[in-house]
Amino acid sequence: MSNNGYLQIHDPLKPKGHVVGIDLGTTHSLVASVSQGKPRCVPVDEGDSLLLPSVVHYGKDGGVVVGVRARKLAAEAPTDTIVSVKRFMGRSPDDPETRKLGHYDFAPGANVVRFNVAGGQPVTPIEVSGEILRALKRRAEAHFSGKVEQAVITVPAYFDDAQRQATRDAGKLAGLEVLRLLNEPTAAALAYGLDKGSQGMFAVYDLGGGTFDISILKLEDGVFEVKSTGGDSALGGDDFDRAIAQHVLQKRGVQSPTPAQVAELMAAARKAKEALTDAAEVVLSVDGHSQPVSRADFEAWIQPLVAKTGAVCRRALKDAGVAAGELDGVILVGGSTRVPAVRRFVAELFGREPLGDIDPDQVVALGAAVQASLLTDTGRQDEVLLLDVIPLSLGLETMGGITEKLIPRNSTIPTAAAQVFTTFKDGQTGLDVHVVQGERELVQDNRSLARFTLSGIPSMAAGMARVEVRFQVDADGILSVTAKEQSTGVAQAITVKPSHGLTDEEIEKMLLDSIDFAEDDIQARQLREQQVEAERVLSEADRQLRENAGLLQAGEPEAIQAAMTRVREAAAGKDYLAVKEALHALDEASRAFIERVMNRAITQVVSGHSVEEY
């Protein structure tokens, strides 16, 4: 929506409506909200179901259907009915994964995936996800009889920047202000109130309908950091149903079942699986045949599938550098963790009873609702520090102790910025990278976060080296700084947590100081900049006088020396304009001399070649 570049006036008094947490899942999506201090999921589909199947059907008449009704239309209109759209989020059309993900009619061209569907233009995964979010928003609004305008949406911990941005855009399309994207495992931990502790390590075991994810989280100062993730994007409860169906067909001796038979059997298998959570044996009846299935049978059939998750978990633990015994808790997420054999397996794997008393289908949405209410409850003052923005600018120290800001405060995370720096002296082979945080112009007034040296820069003249310094802040607020010399590729990197050890009060004080000292700071910065420039110019003038003394004419050395003295005097003072003027005067005083130096250099180059070469 273009507003022609005009500015909108926001009204803080306007009621904001309900805030919700949304679990935008591969198979199902849920929406929850906190009321009377407790998060609850909102009914969003037929029969007051809390789960909305993440299925979108595009009709020939241009109508859009979402949820159970769309899922029923999938068989008759498979290319017009998009299931599991989350798997396409942020992927490019030539991503080899894309083609594997189903039987869709992809529109050619463009650099985003687009599905050709009935009723009009091709749609992108963002638009399809937007339809799911819009359906959740509308149904929540019907439930509350009030507006829903702000949401926290969860994403898998492994989502990259493109996938996160795609999710944000989908929210915007649905008319939601996305307060924050929250990692799914973090949401589950919040639902269990684990952030109330001071620190700890947790595993989140998420076995859904079609995907498995394991995340190792580290809690420090009330903030969760994802230490490692692992998973299998083709392993879930649907595979359990398939295992039952296969064994039943085998026992019955059916070689090649019809698609209708398979569909019916899969539905029956699913019911049997669910019943076996409480019963020791169930009877599965499909087209006239009845067949008993015991829990022991079922557990034997799914054993290889469950064992697969174990290998993934062990790898994630290893990546995070923790032993199972060092964990402070294990959380179960996803409907398939209701299966008793899965619970037992997880308990054995991690050597502790997992947390599972919150409905594993709802736990992520409930945690997102808790986060949404936290983000909006604190009162919307300007200086309120939202968690998804950088509270203080991040930058680095440049010559003269000046702060060069790379990422301004209040940037939403994740974010990244890069700037090219160069060397200050001839033959300089190392560069100190000093990472600082704060709003003040001089490094001494800011907070020092980290320091490292990039060495191995090839020796060259001052100002010739190109060192790219890149700042990247991930969704958990972790800052990675990389410095890379561009001709050789030598690089150094460091990772820090800018929020570590900073209280809200300290952040506030740093902000207020920057306001109080703003004018002084800018003066000081301009002075430092001129002082650095003066130092550079003086050393260059010295060198030229020394190396090209023969080109000096009568009176010039005195005039240049006098101008240099004035620069030195001015640089020792406090007035940046005086330094600037003195530099200008020095430039004038030495102009004719430097022109002669240049001319001789050019003549030397030219006369070094024979005439024929030109």
Place this chain on the structure above:
Amino acid sequence: MNEQAQTTQAPQTPPKPAPKGIGLADSAVARLKQLLEERQTPDAGLRIAVKGGGCSGLQYSMEWSEKSRERDKVFERDGVRVFVDPKSYLYLIGTELVFEQTLMASGFKLNNPNVKAACGCGESFSV
């Protein structure tokens, strides 16, 4: 030999002495009066701020504010007040708020002499 990084950007020329304060064009005063009347808060002011973010690094924000805060700079014309926090003011010195109306659209614009680069969205700029 290690030295601090040196920015490759040319040394910044000092900002030209711009007219101080924040100006309100006639068009802006008239429109703001009308909006305040509609909002039934004739004593409220317009808070203009500069925040990080947006495609060119900094971003304007405007919102109604019932009263000024302690450190605010307050500008007034014909009873319409504008509040600016001191840090934002540094980026806004000499700016004039105008209200434009054409056949196609209408809205507020900030003519900011400090801006070096702006982007298409109109809300974001760098200095």
